[in-house]
Every structure is written in structure tokens, then in C-alpha cells.
Amino acid sequence: MEKEQAQEKINQLSSELREHNHNYYVLSSPTISDYDFDMQLKELQGLEKQYPDFADVNSPTKRVGGDITKNFETVVHKRPMLSLGNSYSIDDIADFEIRIAKSIDHELEYVCELKYDGVAISIIYENGELAKAVTRGDGTKGEDVTANVKTIRSIPLKLKGGDYPSEFEIRGEIFFPRKNFDKLNKLREEAGEPLYMNPRNTASGTMKSKDSAVVAERGLDCFLYFVYADEKQVNTHYDSLLKAKDWGFKVPYIEKNFVCRTTTIGGIKEFIEYWDKERFNLDFDIDGIVIKVNSYHQQEELGFTAKSPRWAIAYKFKAEQVSTTLEAITYQIGRTGAITPVANLTPVLLAGTTIKRASLHNADQIEKLDIRVGDTVFVEKGGEIIPKIISVDLQKRSTDAVKTKYIECCPECQTPLVRKEEQAHHYCPNDTGCPPQIKGRIEHYISRKAMNIDGLGEETVELLVNEGLIANMADLYDLSYNQLFALEGFKEKKVRNILDGIEISKTVPFARVLFALGIRYVGETVAKKLTKHFKSIDFLMRSTMIDLISVDEIGERIADSVIEYFADEANIELVNRLRGNGLKFELTKEQLEGASERLQGLTFVITGSFENHSRNDLKKIIEDNGGKNTGSVSKKTSYVLVGEAAGSKLAKAQELGVNIIDENELIEMVG
Numbered sequence: 001m002e003k004e005q006a007q008e009k010i011n012q013l014s015s016e017l018r019e020h021n022h023n024y025y026v027l028s029s030p031t032i033s034d035y036d037f038d039m040q041l042k043e044l045q046g047l048e049k050q051y052p053d054f055a056d057v058n059s060p061t062k063r064v065g066g067d068i069t070k071n072f073e074t075v076v077h078k079r080p081m082l083s084l085g086n087s088y089s090i091d092d093i094a095d096f097e098i099r100i101a102k103s104i105d106h107e108l109e110y111v112c113e114l115k116y117d118g119v120a121i122s123i124i125y126e127n128g129e130l131a132k133a134v135t136r137g138d139g140t141k142g143e144d145v146t147a148n149v150k151t152i153r154s155i156p157l158k159l160k161g162g163d164y165p166s167e168f169e170i171r172g173e174i175f176f177p178r179k180n181f182d183k184l185n186k187l188r189e190e191a192g193e194p195l196y197m198n199p200r201n202t203a204s205g206t207m208k209s210k211d212s213a214v215v216a217e218r219g220l221d222c223f224l225y226f227v228y229a230d231e232k233q234v235n236t237h238y239d240s241l242l243k244a245k246d247w248g249f250k251v252p253y254i255e256k257n258f259v260c261r262t263t264t265i266g267g268i269k270e271f272i273e274y275w276d277k278e279r280f281n282l283d284f285d286i287d288g289i290v291i292k293v294n295s296y297h298q299q300e301e302l303g304f305t306a307k308s309p310r311w312a313i314a315y316k317f318k319a320e321q322v323s324t325t326l327e328a329i330t331y332q333i334g335r336t337g338a339i340t341p342v343a344n345l346t347p348v349l350l351a352g353t354t355i356k357r358a359s360l361h362n363a364d365q366i367e368k369l370d371i372r373v374g375d376t377v378f379v380e381k382g383g384e385i386i387p388k389i390i391s392v393d394l395q396k397r398s399t400d401a402v403k404t405k406y407i408e409c410c411p412e413c414q415t416p417l418v419r420k421e422e423q424a425h426h427y428c429p430n431d432t433g434c435p436p437q438i439k440g441r442i443e444h445y446i447s448r449k450a451m452n453i454d455g456l457g458e459e460t461v462e463l464l465v466n467e468g469l470i471a472n473m474a475d476l477y478d479l480s481y482n483q484l485f486a487l488e489g490f491k492e493k494k495v496r497n498i499l500d501g502i503e504i505s506k507t508v509p510f511a512r513v514l515f516a517l518g519i520r521y522v523g524e525t526v527a528k529k530l531t532k533h534f535k536s537i538d539f540l541m542r543s544t545m546i547d548l549i550s551v552d553e554i555g556e557r558i559a560d561s562v563i564e565y566f567a568d569e570a571n572i573e574l575v576n577r578l579r580g581n582g583l584k585f586e587l588t589k590e591q592l593e594g595a596s597e598r599l600q601g602l603t604f605v606i607t608g609s610f611e612n613h614s615r616n617d618l619k620k621i622i623e624d625n626g627g628k629n630t631g632s633v634s635k636k637t638s639y640v641l642v643g644e645a646a647g648s649k650l651a652k653a654q655e656l657g658v659n660i661i662d663e664n665e666l667i668e669m670v671g
């Protein structure tokens, strides 16, 4: 075949296969037999092999997978992937509506949708082609799973029509249709392999597969439910779904009532009640309903809280309940010494997973439930992963059931427990001698968000503590090559890896070191606030209640905990040892020079591209100086920072009369 002819044939086959694919997987109305489809695909594969120059990264042959990902790259989301506020009753929805109506003068319309119980995905399209797909991750950054996503047949690799924006993001949920999930488990059963627990976790695990061919085989599916574009072509969320449908996306089926529009609470209620019953007839899991304000303009006006949009809310269906028997109550000790009672149950299947344990929270909860060993109990899986015990079936209680007596001593180190009046938990006060506390604190210290020490994991920490090599985090820095090499299974490479990881931790910035210490109530954000305010651990150590509560968002509970921590000589010694080992306990010169409160209380929106700074640099400058970055322009925006080729956000700022500045003006503002 001539080269030219080959290219023509490749184009023709690709476009036909794309169309067949869309008809089958998006519209569910096949226009070709499976056999003919496979034949055409084989022909295309053959031609692409023969003429690799013409092979396209988004060819329909990519659907079968085969690309291997060595390491999923981390990608920072252009717009953070937030979660939704939850509600559990119609009253909560009514409150949501009242809150919204207070800030919006005009008539409101809502879009109700299903809440798919899968794995959130963000996909970027450039010039009508799938460019990148990223998992939610921690909401700020996720993993690049493009090769895997390309194998999901209902996700278009090239778009239809031509009126899509040159660059946009679409979000949705990848899920495991139950039929395909059951098929997979049947095959595993036949092969004598352990079965997968539930479709959601298996979908999530599948997306992390390094071999895209595995993903291709599994038969995952995806509904796309949110379009983000700088150039907006429509004014409402609902219309964006219609547009996305035209471009070839599988958007929630309007004709099957997966989406509806309504202006009343009654309409929302009707939709919820319909799906609360009907959900069991779907081939995939949903865990609730999402209610969104339809108008983009109103969405912008409402904006976001730190965690979720104010213009949307999730209604969670009441969880499924089952009954089982309480076999025993055991007690877990956390890194702060807090005791959590755990119910050990006769294993029972609940919402697709086998439940063996449930949290009993604290002594008051046990008292309130009056739960006794041998009782028949009702278990429910709520929003959390750990199931909850809802109540005891008193009618089934045996007459000799003994009232539960809460433990008085730590089950690990036998120290008498303490409980302060206002605290919910009992604590084991033996913080330096109680093994699970020692291990828990070191595990927290090395964890990813804290010191992120490569090479060390829970098992190694356990071993090192049990072998008596470490009893606190400072001991990590005294570990020697020979000590580690002498341990069973520790070869040179492993030992080097651990020691290198420990060495690198000395460069971790102050805020993360403070978080890593594990002071009760000092999470990542609080640690950042404290370091920014006090600048050095010396000032923090000497701070009083008044000093602490004068810091933005620091209340008495946190202040008390910080004071209590530094009142303990052992902690001061620990900090001094860590400092002696070279860990960072103050802000660096650059951090100090770059920081001020000059932008306190101001919100910024950045748009366009800049000559002298990257967008991330500008964001950091704003944050370091006390300002806040937000994604969309509203009346409340203080400044829109505009670069080259700024689009709709600039227009919006002009329309609303928001201050517009360039990068030089920002630099002037922060001095």
C-alpha cells in the first residue's frame, strides 16, 4: 500500500471505530457486530504497526491498553478538586436553600444529580483531544493516570463537533459497573483467587494499575458531570452537560431521570425519594444525590468555603443496617495516648464489605448504648470507613449479660488511665513508656505529610522499637549503619535508603517539623499558622495563652495543648536533641524575607500568563503576605492579577468593577 493510501485508510478506520465506540459505550446502541468491530480494530493495529509515523496518541487502538506506567507523576490541579458538604435530611437541604436564598436576590434553579460512588477524575482536553487525566489525590494534587483512563471506552479520546473550547477540564466519576465487577469476581473464584470486596475500592485499585491493559480488561465506566472552562459558552451547569453530550461525553442520562432541574424544595425532595428506592435497580452504586445551583453567575456569587462550594450540597442516603453479635470489646491506644474502645463483631456482610470491627468511640458511648458482650447489635456504615454501632437489640439480650465496665488501666502498659473532665477520651499518661504511643508518634513523624522519610514504614518502626534501637523520633538520627545492617533482612541497599531518608529529613521546613512532633490538635494548617506567627520554636515554646489565642484561628483548645506540650521537660529535651541533629526549628532567611501581613484580608484571582513569575510563584507571594487566592472573580474579590492573554476573568473583573493589577503592581504592594 502506498504511504498516502495507508494514511487515508488509518484515518478512515479510526473515525469509523470512534463512531462505533461512541454508539456502543456512550449511547448504548451498537451499530456494528462485535466481530466486525474487532476485525476493523485489528486492521488498524496492523497498519499502525507498519506505518508508525501515522500512529496517533489518541487512536482507538489505545483502548486495549498496553502502555506501562512506571511511576504515576504528581500533577497539581489547576482548580482544586473540592469535596461537597453533606446532608442527611430534607431539613438540611431546606437550610441549604435558605442560606443560598439569603445571598442571591434572583430566582434560583437547582440541578439534582446522582452521587456516583466511584473514583473522581479530572480530564483535560486540548484542541478536542484527551491530553491528561488526573486522580483527585489530596484535592490539590493527584496522579497522572492518562494511559489508564484512555482505555475506558466511554471516555472520548477525540471530541465530536467543533464548538468545544480549545482547552477545558471535565470532571466525573469512574466506577465499576456491578455486572462487570461480578464477572471479575466469578473469574477469580474459579481461579481460586481471593475475591474483591466492593466495586468502589476495586475501581480505585484498578486505576492505580501500572499496566493499562489490566484496566482495559476490567470494563470500568465513567459519567462526566462537570465542565470547567475559562471561555464559557453557556450560562448554566445544565446547559454545559448538554454541550458535553454533543462533544461525545457520557453525561448523566437525562432521559432516565439521572438529572433533573427544579426550582423548589418539593422538586428536590421528589428526586431524592425516587432515587432512594430506585437506586437498587441501577447497575452501579450511588451513595446519594448532589444538588447544584444551576446558574454559573450565581455559583460565582456564592463562591467556595475552604473545603467545598457553597452552591452545591450532597444528600447522603441513609446507610444500610445489619445486625450481628458483639463478641468482645478491645481497646486501642493512639499516638497521643487516647484510648478508643473497639467492638469485635461476628463477621457480617454490610454494603458489600465484611465487617468485623466497629468503633465504640469512648466510655460515654458505651454507657449510652449500654452495650454488653453477647448483645445483638445494629451496625451501619456511615460516611466514615469505620462502621458504627447504632443500637442494641434489647429484646435479644440474654439475662446473664454483664454490664460493661470500662478499663481503668492501659491494656498495653498497665498504667492507670486518666480522663480530664472536659475530655471525651480516657488517656494513658505513660507517653514515654507505652509501646503503641511510642510507635504511633514515630509513625506520624515519618509519615508522608510530616517528615516523609523514605525507606521507613510501620513495620520497620515496629521492629526498631521492639529491638530497643529507638524510643522516640530523635533516636532515628543516632541510628548507625551497623545497627541496621545487623537486623534480619536488612541488606546494604535497604539500610542506605533508610539512612539517606533520615538525612534528607533535615531539610524539611519548620512548619512540617512542627506538625511532625505530633502535638495534639496541631495539624498541618495549625502548624503553618503557628510557624508563620512565631517564626522560631523558641518563641513558640515561651508563648503564653494570650500570645497563642491572638493568632488568627487559634483557639483555647489548641493553645492549651501547645502550652501543655512545652511544659513537659521531656518534650523540650526531644526538641533540643532534634535541633542538635540539624532539624529546622525556625523559618529560613528567605521565608522571613518573603513574609508579611501586607495582604491580610485581601482575596486575589490570577489570570493569564506572566513575564517575570510563574503563576505558582505569584500564588506563593500572595499567601506568604497573608492574602488569599481564589479561582473565580466575584464582587468580593479584592484584586484580579492580570497577565498576557487574560480571558473571561478579566472581562468579569471589568464588568464588576474589581481592581485590576499586573505582576509589578503586586510586587510593589508587598514591598
Ligand code: IVH
Pocket: 082, 083, 084, 113, 114, 115, 116, 117, 119, 120, 121, 136, 172, 173, 225, 226, 290, 309, 312, 314
Ligand atoms: S460535583 C465542585 N457531582 O462526590 C463540585 N460530584 O463529595 C464537584 N461525586 O469528589 C463535585 N457524583 O467525586 C459532583 N454528580 C456529582 C457527583 C460528585 C459523585 C463525588 C465527587 C466528589 C465527591 C464530593
